[in-house]
Amino acid sequence: MSQSLPLRVVVLGATGSIGTATLDVMSQAPDRFRLVGIAAHRNADALADIAKRHRPERVVIADEGQEGALADALAGTGIATAAGLAALTDLGAMPADIVVAAISGAAGLAPTLAAIRTGTRVAIANKECLVTAGSLVMAEAKRAGATILPVDSEHNAIFQVFEDNALDAIEEVILTASGGPFRTWDRAKMAAAGPEQALKHPNWSMGAKITIDSATLMNKGLELIEAYHLFPVRPDQLSVVVHPQSIVHGLVRYSDGSCLAQLGTPDMRTPIANCLNWPDRAPTRVKPLDLVEIGSLTFEAPDLDRFECLGLAMAALRRGEGAPTLLNAANEVAVFAFLEKRIGFLDIAACVERVLNSAERAHMVSEPKSLDDVAALDAYARRTAKEAISELARA
Numbered sequence: 001m002s003q004s005l006p007l008r009v010v011v012l013g014a015t016g017s018i019g020t021a022t023l024d025v026m027s028q029a030p031d032r033f034r035l036v037g038i039a040a041h042r043n044a045d046a047l048a049d050i051a052k053r054h055r056p057e058r059v060v061i062a063d064e065g066q067e068g069a070l071a072d073a074l075a076g077t078g079i080a081t082a083a084g085l086a087a088l089t090d091l092g093a094m095p096a097d098i099v100v101a102a103i104s105g106a107a108g109l110a111p112t113l114a115a116i117r118t119g120t121r122v123a124i125a126n127k128e129c130l131v132t133a134g135s136l137v138m139a140e141a142k143r144a145g146a147t148i149l150p151v152d153s154e155h156n157a158i159f160q161v162f163e164d165n166a167l168d169a170i171e172e173v174i175l176t177a178s179g180g181p182f183r184t185w186d187r188a189k190m191a192a193a194g195p196e197q198a199l200k201h202p203n204w205s206m207g208a209k210i211t212i213d214s215a216t217l218m219n220k221g222l223e224l225i226e227a228y229h230l231f232p233v234r235p236d237q238l239s240v241v242v243h244p245q246s247i248v249h250g251l252v253r254y255s256d257g258s259c260l261a262q263l264g265t266p267d268m269r270t271p272i273a274n275c276l277n278w279p280d281r282a283p284t285r286v287k288p289l290d291l292v293e294i295g296s297l298t299f300e301a302p303d304l305d306r307f308e309c310l311g312l313a314m315a316a317l318r319r320g321e322g323a324p325t326l327l328n329a330a331n332e333v334a335v336f337a338f339l340e341k342r343i344g345f346l347d348i349a350a351c352v353e354r355v356l357n358s359a360e361r362a363h364m365v366s367e368p369k370s371l372d373d374v375a376a377l378d379a380y381a382r383r384t385a386k387e388a389i390s391e392l393a394r395a
């Protein structure tokens with residue numbers, strides 16, 4: 001289908017790591033892309049700076065307390081400003097050819113769904129919205145005829161090598177994990193690690209939440225659940241291999257013995273460009289891959305004893321129903337408690353495990369059939385996680 005140029009692009013989460021990389025990719029093809037809408041959480045200055053440079057039609061700040069600051073910063077520009085969750089959701093639904101869903105956390109669900117419901121192309125970086133409500137999100141996409149493209153590097157890699165016409169021949173879908181900053185640390189050292197250590201990712205520069213998830217390997221667990229929703233595979237066909245160089249991003253193994261992989265310099269501008277230009281390709285400023293310079297690529301099994309979050313996420317994927325929603329919400333609360341130094345690094349997994357266990361005891365794990373069900377599970381998990389954190393903080 002040919003669309004008239006420039007393509008209208010909305011970026012939800014424009015001030016973040018993915019948002020910034022998206023604007024960089026777009027800036028290489030100003031005739032092809034036009035930024036029409038942006039949103040962020042509470043940094044009015046950063047959002048206004050982007051608005052002044054790119055002149056979108058609409059700018060939304062989620063935090064209502066920042067509405068005045070945003071309006072003042074953009075006074076006289078003719079750019080419409082608004083604040084709050086309803087405005088954020090409206091922005092997701094504004095007329096656009098591509099919506100980039102790059103808000104972090106379950107907060108991205110409502111505007112992403114609003115975009116999907118318009119039937120447009122939605123490039124999803126916000127993995128938490130697929131983890132918390134994947135079945136509902138994918139059903140809405142099907143109903144509305146929306147095209148979902150994965151920005152997450154592993155899923156984008158798999159998307160590039162996944163042969164839809166050879167489904168019966170697909171045996172395994174493999175996600176690679178860098179292993180994070182604690183790949184070689186023992187448990188005692190991990191127990192004593194604080195945010196300063198956990199925020200030092202060896203290969204990728206990302207927002208705080210996903211960087212902590214990468215240190216616990218919860219990120220890879222969330223990505224298994226994300227992959228389950230994005231691709232027609234069973235949970236037992238999904239696996240993880242640790243690959244510290246982050247050059248091979250994802251693989252699909254076929255029954256004839258072929259294993260197709262996508263490789264590239266670890267830089268999110270590649271998967272973002274793939275989504276923005278799909279089904280075409282266009283140049284980026286990403287450093288070309290030089291395999292001789294890299295020298296060797298290594299692979300190892302993930303250690304589920306030290307990285308319990310990955311095991312918890314695998315169990316939630318197999319358990320199904322409401323378990324991924326509970327896991328995601330409990331993890332968000334635990335990660336923020338860790339960032340605020342209220343709990344230790346290993347307490348993140350302990351908190352998530354307590355929430356999942358108490359949900360089983362309370363029979364709170366049933367399949368969310370509506371967004372209200374998702375919200376109820378999410379609220380239960382956040383409440384229970386806060387109780388668990390108080391206990392863990394006292395211990």
Ligand code: NAD
Pocket residue numbers: 012013014015016017018019039040041042043062088102103104105107125126127128151152153204205206207208209210268
């Ligand atoms: P970030 O923290 O750098 O940016 C998050 C963005 O979302 C910011 O613009 C922030 O203002 C906005 N935001 C946060 N909470 C919000 C709220 N309640 N309402 C409205 N806006 C809100 O995060 P990031 O690293 O860019 O990651 C964004 C998403 O992409 C996450 O879901 C992450 O898992 C996923 N992702 C990121 C990377 C990466 O390399 N950074 C890679 C793969 C997937």
Ligand code: MG
Pocket residue numbers: 152153154223
């Ligand atoms: Mg990823």
